[in-house]
Amino acid sequence: MKVRVTVMLKEGVLDPQGKAIGHALGTLGFAELGEVRCGKVIDLDVPANDAGAAVTQGEAMARALLANDVIEDFSVEALS
Amino acid sequence: MKVRVTVMLKEGVLDPQGKAIGHALGTLGFAELGEVRCGKVIDLDVPANDAGAAVTQGEAMARALLANDVIEDFSVEALS
């Protein structure tokens, strides 16, 4: 089963990368952009038989390594 | 409207980051992991009235800046 772990900086944590991207998009002529936030996705192929078990495994990996809970939040979804 | 642009390395392109993450998860005891791929997400707040227009704008930004089409693919979805 494939799962996708999405890791984003917590609300309130400054996102230098998002800020730089927003700025660059502005220079390219994309106007009126609101906040830009940048994060990571990690796609994993886990040994599970159903989506529920796969998501549980993904969450365990996110807690153990993939996200740093001081600055980041994560979400996990099963990919078809 | 919020859109999420997800950028992943193309199939077949070496993903050093995914490789290292897979290896580290293995040492942490997460066994039997298949391939791990790592990408980025960019959440954008765009000036559009409906999901379709927002996605179109997201795609334009992905093509212009967010994805490097030499080695990366992207997808865009509207966020609620």
Add this chain to the structure above:
Amino acid sequence: MKAGIVVFPGTNRERDMAQALRLTSGVAPQMIWHRETSLPSLDLVVLPGGFSHGDYLRSGAMAAHSPIMAEVRRFAERGGYVLGVCNGFQILTEAHLLPGALLRNAGMRFLSQDCHLKVERDGLAFTRRWTSGAVFRAPMAHGDGNYTASEDTLDRLEGEGRVVFRYATADGAVLPQDRTCNPNGSARAIAGIASENGRVCGLMPHPENLVDPAIGGTDGAPLFTGLIEALAA
């Protein structure tokens, strides 16, 4: 002083650190591979700079889970001295031995340049050769050195005197918004912090690269000579 330097895959400033310790203490430190599950008898453990595991995912994240880190944690809990420089600082925060995190530099670029550090807290083993307010020069070389922590944590660090070094101008002015003297955009211009007991210290710049008059000067040497003094006592 018996010092050990932990080497992770991708560590690359272990030789610089060994040279600095050898030059200042006259004794060569031991190199310790990250897979070891016990530490030899040591006075000081150093986590040096580099790109452990390529800095992939997050700088220091994978190294924080190396087998040796459980031992480093135990060593610190028993009151041992730990110094983390650059990637070593990142690893200490990822291992929760120090609070906060190091984000991408505000300007998004790797920064390799000299900076000036103001000593905010003297009297620690790491800073006893300086007095508070002293300014010294140190090279910095990192992409992820932008220190961040919650406002509460920052206030606590300040209140407990655990902010050890701040980025400053050559004459000691601290200007957090000014990228010429706080180049990576760190919160409150924090460059280095310490644990509650003052024995675990992490900082981003590289004092170990300024200990030899033949290689640019000796501005960083007091950190090492102070440590040697403190740990010999």
Add this chain to the structure above:
Amino acid sequence: MSNVVIDADLAARYGLTGDEYQTLLGIMGRVPTLTELGIFSVMWSEHCSYKSSRVHLRTLPTTAPWIIHGPGENAGVVDIGDGMAAIFKMESHNHPSFIEPYQGAATGVGGILRDVFTMGARPIANLNALRFGDPRHAGTRRIVDGVVRGIGGYGNCVGVPTVGGEVNFHPAYDGNPLVNAMTVGIARQDRIFLSAAAGIGNPVVYVGSKTGRDGIHGATMSSAGFDENAQAKRPTVQVGDPFTEKLLIEACLELMATDAIVAIQDMGAAGLTSSAVEMAGKGGVGIELDLDAVPQRETGMTAYEMMLSESQERMLMVLKPEHTEAARAIFEKWELDFAVVGVLTDTARITVKHQGRVEADIPLAPLADAAPVYHRPMALLHPPAHLGSVADPEGIEHALLHLLACPDLASRAWIWNQYDSTLGGQTVRRPGTADAAIVRVEGTNRALALTTDCTPRFCKADPKVGGAQAVAEAWRNITATGALPLAVTDNLNFGNPEHPEVMAQFAAAIAGMGDACRVLDFPVVSGNVSLYNQTKHASGMAVDILPTPAIGGLGVIDDVSKAIGYAMPESCDLILIGTQ
């Protein structure tokens, strides 16, 4: 792929001319397999065979009492005293850097590092010589940004300080930047490793990263003209992994401290093909490869793909059989792939097996000896136009400000501030502080002086004088620090060699370089040629780049405390030395 018809037309698409294909048929005595055609096409590409440049390169001086190995090995080796050697070389990654600036430049750094540590040296310094298009040209900013970040991204992570370089801008490079990377390493003279294979029956071992379908035909691509349609060739881009390269450096150096290695060669352009062919060819032995044993990142790869893959961070070595398991343990400690993929034979052929089939079986001597050599036609060069007198329209102060602000002279701090130059703890003079970078040899009082130099507009005006000038400038930069110049590496970047004027520039620049090197006792010990550098305009017109023979110079200073920088001491008179 099995029903492809192999004939002269297909060979032409692989970059072989009709004559070259006839020679191939003569050698093989039959129609080649696709894998064999691939092997010939890369080995006979400009990049691997130096077919247009060889006759000229031969004229360069390459010897001196202090030269241990000149051109012909992976890098040049120079005696720097105390039983130590400096090993160095420069290499281009121009075409990949146009297609994908970050990865192109990064993998360029990775490639030149491998050339140096494959010989047993610990890399201690990187430099680079960069040429970009007009700063006002639309694409220039993106290319400059990507190239600089790529060089830093790879070098900083792999743990080698980047200590110097040079940058020029000119419209001729708009569609074809030049990215020349130089690495310098240090080894003990009694621990230098060469590439000639020996010992029938010895195992051939593959180490490093797994093989994927990366950069197939990079060598032929870098040998053919390219243009805006380069977009279509994109899958040839490779992604670098400096972390794996760092592990590879440490693992190789650890193995090199033992007595296990007979021969070693990095897998660069044309990967497994060129490393296997060169090692066996130089050693005069045969080699048999079993591709089933090659560590693979992707499934279903064909023999053709594996032989031509340019996946990065891989090496091939011949080991003494009794040391194989000890070697395996070292690579496993560093978490790298290690596989016995073949054996040396007495057949003088390269035989490639895959899934029970012989996919290639080629006699090695003719593959090397019959490689094409061209004496390409040369035009008569026009003498440089007279400059005439220069008017002074704005006064000397304005002129000075104008000069200081021009892209070719302005500060480079924004570049070198992205490169870790202090890493290693031996950098005596960083960028911007002396005419050459000064890096101490660890554990000694001695240091190396390193520089890269070339002034392309001089070379355009008069290639011979320009070639000599580049050498002389490198020599002066080293001398100015107090060091003794010892040797040079070069990176000869030119346009399309099928243009007689380009060929004439090439020959003249080499003649000038050779003259200067001889006069200055400053031999060439290694180098690289990059041809077919052209900017193609929308109109379809292709403009050759300025002739750019970049010179990398190396010198030694016995007492590092005597190294001189260019900061003016306080209270000092300005003294000018030289002819009027």
